[in-house]
Amino acid sequence: MAQHDTDYLIIGAGATGLAFADTLLQESDAHITLVDMHGQPGGHWNDAYPFVSLHQPSAFYGVNSLALGTHRKDTVGHNAGLYELASGAEVSGYFQQVMHQKLLPSGRVRYLPMSRFEGLEAGTARVTSLLSGADSTITVRRKLVDARHFSPSVPATTKPKFSVAEGVHLVTPTQLTQLWQDTRERPARFCILGAGKTAMDAAVWLLECGVPQTAISWVMPRDSWVVNRLTTQPGEEFFKHSIGGQLAQMKALAEASSVADLFERLEASGQMLRIDTQHTPRMFHYATLSQGEVQLLRQIQHVIRKGRVLAIERGALVLEQGREALHENTLFINCTASAV
Ligand SMILES: Cc1cc2nc3c(=O)[nH]c(=O)nc-3n(C[C@H](O)[C@H](O)[C@H](O)COP(=O)(O)OP(=O)(O)OC[C@H]3O[C@@H](n4cnc5c(N)ncnc54)[C@H](O)[C@@H]3O)c2cc1C
Incomplete structure (x- = not known):
């Protein structure tokens, strides 16, 4: 069994673990080990849908020693006039840069991707490689730092909590962008499930890709501030x-x-x-939008406010407060993961 030692063992190489490691590197002479189950740094950004971006300007995100973005304002699109929002791909690339240009070259950081922290006993941590299955032990001289608290759930890695009948076409936002590979008949309607930021992003994406608002239904259990x-x-x-x-x-x-x-x-x-001024929101999960995006989302008229989805049948949704008939050839987009 391989054996290492380190001053700080950080569980999680997402935004939190990387920002902590970056500051520790600047402000101490400590040796740091980062262990993470993902294959690349960046945590949940590895699992994000292709059209994701930061909610808020790039200037406010990332680690201290390296700026994210180019401090430019968008001149086109629904964010025009406001500072750039890094795309998911940019955020992932940025965290790669942090790892390969800042942390590893210091010679004081060891990074163990595709590895699971199993526990700590008497100052010694056990880590398992997800690929080889090999166990290793790490003696922690100073502190174990748990940087996986935030661990948001995203649609790509979260099972739906409702039942889905045979033949129903249900996709994650990632699969939505892969529709060009699908050999089935083109969907007659699109139904977005969920009312959080992922659902808002999916709706903006569909409209920007030219889907008419009349072909979109939106299941909104609660309106959101x-x-x-x-x-x-x-x-x-x-x-x-x-x-x-x-x-x-x-x-x-x-x-x-x-x-x-x-x-x-x-x-x-x-x-x-708020998207619909006729309805009082009962939810606030820190989704952030431009006024342009809100205007765009207001175009969607078929909003289903009958609570959460319990089941999807062919041609109908079963919701907490009743049924909703829908076209048989509806593509359902699952945006119901609860994020943070
Ligand atoms: C779509 C989306 C957009 C967002 N936009 C913004 C924004 O604009 N601004 C903002 O401030 N915040 C934003 N957030 C919030 C975001 O969650 C945080 O900014 C940040 O990325 C969270 O990072 P984290 O390191 O805490 O968690 P994660 O990214 O989840 O990282 C935790 C890591 O821990 C690892 N891990 C868990 N258990 C173990 C184990 N046993 N062993 C080894 N590794 C383990 C996981 O593999 C994971 O890589 C957004 C979130 C989402 C989902």
């Missing part, structure tokens, strides 16, 4: 919206008489947005 991306911009130019927005938030927090009242105040001050 959404952060107005304008309030998350860096730099003096956006000071009124970013720092001014913080002030508005404090004021709303101080004056609100209830949670519902708080969110209405945040909407009135431009902090929060």
Whole structure:
């Protein structure tokens, strides 16, 4: 059995583990070992759908020693006028750079991909390689750092919690982009399941790819409050919206008489947005959108508000609060993973 020792053993080479390792490297002379079940650094970004991007400007993301992005504003698309959002591929490439240009060249970092942390006993950790099955032990001289707390669930790695009848065409957002390989008949309708950021991204993607809004149905168990991306911009130019927005938030927090009242105040001050102004959101998971994306999403008229999906049958959805008949040739897009 292989045996190593290290000062800090970090479980997880996602954004959290990498940012911690990067700072530790700058501010100490410690030796660091990173262990992760994924084959590449970046954690959940390895499993993300191809049209994913950061919710918020690249300037606010990543590790201290290396800037992410080029600090440019988008000039086209629904984020025009606001700072760039790194795509999932860019985030993954960036974390590769962090590993290969910053951490490993220091000579003080060991990275064990495709390896599972199994436990720690008397200062010695046990790690198993997912490929060879070989066990190794690592003596931890200073600290074990658990950087897997966030571990968001994403559709590609989460099983649906509803039953799916034979012949129903259900895809993850990743499989949606691979539809060109599908030999089945072209879907007559698209039905998005879920109301979080993944569902919003899928809806924007479909509309931008030219699917008419009349061909889209959207299962929205709860409407969601959404952060107005304008309030998350860096730099003096956006000071009124970013720092001014913080002030508005404090004021709303101080004056609100209830949670519902708080969110209405945040909407009135431009902090929060909602897709449908006729419905009161009951959910807030920090999804962030531009006003342009909200306008686009408002085009979708067939929104099914009958609770969560219990089952998909051919030609119908069974929901907590009733059934919804749909075209037999509907493509269902599963965006129901709960993220964080
Ligand atoms: C689609 C999406 C967009 C997002 N956009 C933003 C944004 O714009 N801004 C923002 O601030 N945040 C954003 N987030 C939040 C995001 O979760 C965090 O920014 C961050 O990526 C989380 O990183 P993490 O390292 O905590 O978790 P993860 O990326 O999940 O990493 C944890 C790692 O731990 C490993 N692991 C778990 N168990 C073990 C074990 N036993 N042994 C070894 N390894 C193990 C896993 O393999 C994984 O690689 C977004 C999240 C999602 C899902």
